[in-house]
Amino acid sequence: MTLEQGKPMKEALGEVNYGASFIEYFAEEAKRIYGDIIPPTLSDRRLLVLKQPVGVVGAITPWNFPLAMITRKVGPALACGCTVVVKPSEFTPLTALAAADLALQAGIPAGALNVVMGNAPEIGDALLQSTQVRKITFTGSTAVGKKLMAGSANTVKKVSLELGGNAPCIVFDDADIDVAVKGSLAAKFRNSGQTCVCANRILVQEGIYEKFATAFIKAVQSLKVGNGLEESTSQGPLINEAAVQKVEKFINDATSKGANIMLGGKRHSLGMTFYEPTVVGNVSNDMLLFREEVFGPVAPLIPFKTEEEAVHMANDTNAGLAAYIFTKSIPRSWRVSESLEYGLVGVNEGIISTEVAPFGGVKQSGLGREGSKYGIDEYLELKYICMGNLG
Numbered sequence: 003m004t005l006e007q008g009k010p011m012k013e014a015l016g017e018v019n020y021g022a023s024f025i026e027y028f029a030e031e032a033k034r035i036y037g038d039i040i041p042p043t044l045s046d047r048r049l050l051v052l053k054q055p056v057g058v059v060g061a062i063t064p065w066n067f068p069l070a071m072i073t074r075k076v077g078p079a080l081a082c083g084c085t086v087v088v089k090p091s092e093f094t095p096l097t098a099l100a101a102a103d104l105a106l107q108a109g110i111p112a113g114a115l116n117v118v119m120g121n122a123p124e125i126g127d128a129l130l131q132s133t134q135v136r137k138i139t140f141t142g143s144t145a146v147g148k149k150l151m152a153g154s155a156n157t158v159k160k161v162s163l164e165l166g167g168n169a170p171c172i173v174f175d176d177a178d179i180d181v182a183v184k185g186s187l188a189a190k191f192r193n194s195g196q197t198c199v200c201a202n203r204i205l206v207q208e209g210i211y212e213k214f215a216t217a218f219i220k221a222v223q224s225l226k227v228g229n230g231l232e233e234s235t236s237q238g239p240l241i242n243e244a245a246v247q248k249v250e251k252f253i254n255d256a257t258s259k260g261a262n263i264m265l266g267g268k269r270h271s272l273g274m275t276f277y278e279p280t281v282v283g284n285v286s287n288d289m290l291l292f293r294e295e296v297f298g299p300v301a302p303l304i305p306f307k308t309e310e311e312a313v314h315m316a317n318d319t320n321a322g323l324a325a326y327i328f329t330k331s332i333p334r335s336w337r338v339s340e341s342l343e344y345g346l347v348g349v350n351e352g353i354i355s356t357e358v359a360p361f362g363g364v365k366q367s368g369l370g371r372e373g374s375k376y377g378i379d380e381y382l383e384l385k386y387i388c389m390g391n392l393g
């Protein structure tokens with residue numbers, strides 16, 4: 003993964019464990035796919051609910067977590083008795099093939115897990131048009147997710163979508179500053195900022211803005227950009243030239259509208275697709291950095307006055323995947339968590355994904371949930387059986 007996608011070795015090893023955790027979790031969960039017996043309304047009847055595999059699953063996955071985004075789909079699909087055709091990202095085919103090879107070594111029967119590579123729209127269309135494929139599960143951009151959702155209509159497939167985010171990270175005046183800096187740094191710069199749950203907008207209450215900005219910049223300065231195979235590296239390159247150009251476009255847009263670069267703000271001297279860890283101040287809601295997912299190592303700081311204003315700004319987006327808040331107040335933690343229109347909320351914590359909890363978004367960040375006991379339902383059909391005339 004480090005060689006293919008660029009993430010530092012420590013993060014790649016973390017992803018190996020994270021990826022494996024979905025296989026382990028769903029191997030266990032397979033034992034708990036219980037049906038139901040429903041008390042009948044007529045005494046000569048017995049009513050049952052069976053849970054059965056949905057059928058062949060088409061899984062289309064992104065490059066940013068080239069292993070875990072596959073196992074988070076394949077684990078529950080196999081646990082339910084489905085077979086899977088995986089279409090990995092064209093940028094990370096080798097990780098997918100390595101995973102498939104490990105699956106064969108582990109004894110998963112040939113044909114249960116398949117990996118297909120090539121032209122993405124062509125493979126996508128073949129999966130969409132097939133009546134044998136009963137479910138499409140997709141992780142990737144919102145634009146492609148919408149196409150797949152529309153394309154599934156023709157054969158009325160089940161669809162799960164894990165799409166883009168625009169995560170707010172709200173730092174209140176009453177936050178523990180060390181916890182807030184550590185949490186926001188992790189939430190922002192994981193995988194060079196190329197994570198759907200990365201903090202995309204750091205909203206900072208005005209009373210703590212200067213203090214937080216100073217401490218945050220100091221922490222960002224400690225990130226070491228370089229070759230992920232070197233142990234000291236904490237940030238690798240971006241995935242490709244297009245990703246760097248997107249970051250540049252967002253930075254130019256922000257500075258042309260009055261934002262100020264507090265740190266970084268340009269390509270790294272290492273060249274290629276390395277970009278400097280960047281902090282941008284005075285970002286406002288008319289800038290691309292506020293409105294869209296930058297998917298790079300850029301932390302926009304946005305000042306706010308009141309809790310109400312912060313919640314309004316946080317929800318002012320079509321995305322609704324992850325959000326983070328930093329505060330020492332328990333009542334505020336509850337109030338704000340409940341008001342945020344997001345599928346996941348981290349309170350005083352910047353890394354919250356785990357195989358045991360449901361992962362997924364609201365609004366245009368997706369449909370359905372992955373991981374946890376809720377993730378298994380996505381690969382099951384319910385069958386109601388009514389046994390009558392029992393005397």
Ligand SMILES: NC(=O)c1ccc[n+]([C@@H]2O[C@H](COP(=O)([O-])OP(=O)(O)OC[C@H]3O[C@@H](n4cnc5c(N)ncnc54)[C@H](O)[C@@H]3O)[C@@H](O)[C@H]2O)c1
Pocket residue numbers: 062063064065066067071089090091092122123124125126127141142143144146147149163164165166167197198199295297323363367368
């Ligand atoms: N919500 C989540 O869980 C989650 C996780 C990871 C990434 N993402 C999102 O994914 C995006 C980055 O990943 P990406 O650049 O690989 O996304 P992408 O949508 O460009 O590609 C994702 C996958 O879709 C395939 N694809 C592209 N066009 C297709 C088509 N017409 N038909 C069928 N398949 C097609 C690609 O080849 C790739 O395998 C970001 O927006 C990020 O937020 C979301």
Ligand SMILES: O=CCCC(=O)O
Pocket residue numbers: 066067196197198199355361
């Ligand atoms: O980028 C998306 C997945 C990252 C995660 O599972 O935390």
